[in-house]
Amino acid sequence: MDIQTSAPYTSAVDPRTLYATWVEIDLSAIEGNARALVSSTEARLMAVVKANGYGHGAIETARAAARGGASWFGVARPEEALELRDSGIEEPILVLSPVPNHRLEQLIPRDISITVGNRDHIDAAASVAQSQDSKAKVHLKLDTGMSRVGVRPEETASLADAIRDLDSISLEGVFTHFARADDVDAPTNREQLDLFNVALEELEAVDLRPPLAHAANSAAAIKLPEAHFDMVRVGIALYGLQPSKDWSLPEDFRPALQWKSQLTRVRDLPEGTGVSYGHDYVTESDERIGTFPAGYGDGLRRTEGNQVLVGSKQVPVVGRICMDLSMMRLDSIPEAAVGDEVVLIGGQGDSVISAEQVADRWGTINYEVTCGISQRVPRLFS
Numbered sequence: 001m002d003i004q005t006s007a008p009y010t011s012a013v014d015p016r017t018l019y020a021t022w023v024e025i026d027l028s029a030i031e032g033n034a035r036a037l038v039s040s041t042e043a044r045l046m047a048v049v050k051a052n053g054y055g056h057g058a059i060e061t062a063r064a065a066a067r068g069g070a071s072w073f074g075v076a077r078p079e080e081a082l083e084l085r086d087s088g089i090e091e092p093i094l095v096l097s098p099v100p101n102h103r104l105e106q107l108i109p110r111d112i113s114i115t116v117g118n119r120d121h122i123d124a125a126a127s128v129a130q131s132q133d134s135k136a137k138v139h140l141k142l143d144t145g146m147s148r149v150g151v152r153p154e155e156t157a158s159l160a161d162a163i164r165d166l167d168s169i170s171l172e173g174v175f176t177h178f179a180r181a182d183d184v185d186a187p188t189n190r191e192q193l194d195l196f197n198v199a200l201e202e203l204e205a206v207d208l209r210p211p212l213a214h215a216a217n218s219a220a221a222i223k224l225p226e227a228h229f230d231m232v233r234v235g236i237a238l239y240g241l242q243p244s245k246d247w248s249l250p251e252d253f254r255p256a257l258q259w260k261s262q263l264t265r266v267r268d269l270p271e272g273t274g275v276s277y278g279h280d281y282v283t284e285s286d287e288r289i290g291t292f293p294a295g296y297g298d299g300l301r302r303t304e305g306n307q308v309l310v311g312s313k314q315v316p317v318v319g320r321i322c323m324d325l326s327m328m329r330l331d332s333i334p335e336a337a338v339g340d341e342v343v344l345i346g347g348q349g350d351s352v353i354s355a356e357q358v359a360d361r362w363g364t365i366n367y368e369v370t371c372g373i374s375q376r377v378p379r380l381f382s
Contacts, residue, residue: 034068258346276319312349
């Protein structure tokens with residue numbers, strides 16, 4: 001294993017001897033998921049590694065995805081693109097959101113592609129590239145129904161024509177984003193796809209269609225083959241996580257992330273004993289209570305119904321979750337002892353707690369669960 005931290009680590013050392021809580025990332029799962037996507041879509045694969053690779057670690061995730069066949073990387077912010085370049089990643093990178101003008105001068109000379117969604121974006125990129133005696137590579141974003149960023153489809157051809165007239169800018173791609181791809185039967189998917197296709201036809205009619213057209217996110221890459229075009233942009237499925245709770249990934253996809261901790265205290269408490277801040281939880285009989293060093297400072301939510309695995313069994317988290325510590329009830333595991341592994345997400349024996357299950361308990365989505373695991377939790381890569 002390698003580790004995304006400055007602390008020394010070797011694969012022969014048990015993580016419990018070094019860390020209070022940690023995340024284990026199976027890079028072979030990401031590589032395999034990428035390979036499955038390339039095979040099933042028969043299109044270029046843009047691995048979306050924004051938000052620190054959805055909490056999995058952007059650099060190592062990108063390298064694993066490249067081994068699986070990813071030929072592009074997508075990020076949300078300039079600093080994320082520069083982090084990849086600084087790590088030695090040479091594949092094309094697209095910043096998927098519009099870039100502030102003052103950051104363009106950092107990105108263009110690093111051969112990082114820029115999203116543009118109006119004439120101001122285009123003029124700013126052209127001006128910076130001209131001042132650097134270089135050429136900006138841009139992807140024109142179409143707003144076909146997300147109502148977030150991008151040009152209206154009917155304006156696509158005129159903006160593409162404006163780009164053609166500028167010597168310091170090159171139209172590399174055109175793309176859109178589905179608002180409801182995780183709901184395959186939503187009529188807006190077809191409406192957005194039709195608008196995008198019409199815009200592409202208009203570009204082709206005036207010889208302005210760029211080499212890359214892309215629309216499909218994870219859900220569309222798997223469920224809407226007509227949206228594959230020249231490239232698919234895949235984030236959540238790359239990590240083996242479900243794009244939606246309403247349907248499952250193909251069987252050959254595997255989740256890459258496990259979140260673990262360890263028991264640091266086990267104690268028998270008598271009936272009527274308050275546990276944690278506010279004594280929201282009070283023992284109803286003699287109870288065995290364990291403590292583990294993970295809390296809301298690490299990304300564990302202060303909500304009711306949390307469960308963890310100990311001894312291959314699910315046990316309830318009790319009392320208020322603290323910043324650094326949490327407690328659990330261990331009556332069903334009399335053999336539990338200090339030093340035992342605690343699993344917050346992942347498998348232990350025949351039992352599994354998935355990111356999707358955690359998301360259901362928290363009233364959110366799996367994206368937010370993994371992205372919310374804080375930076376102080378070290379990532380271990382294998």
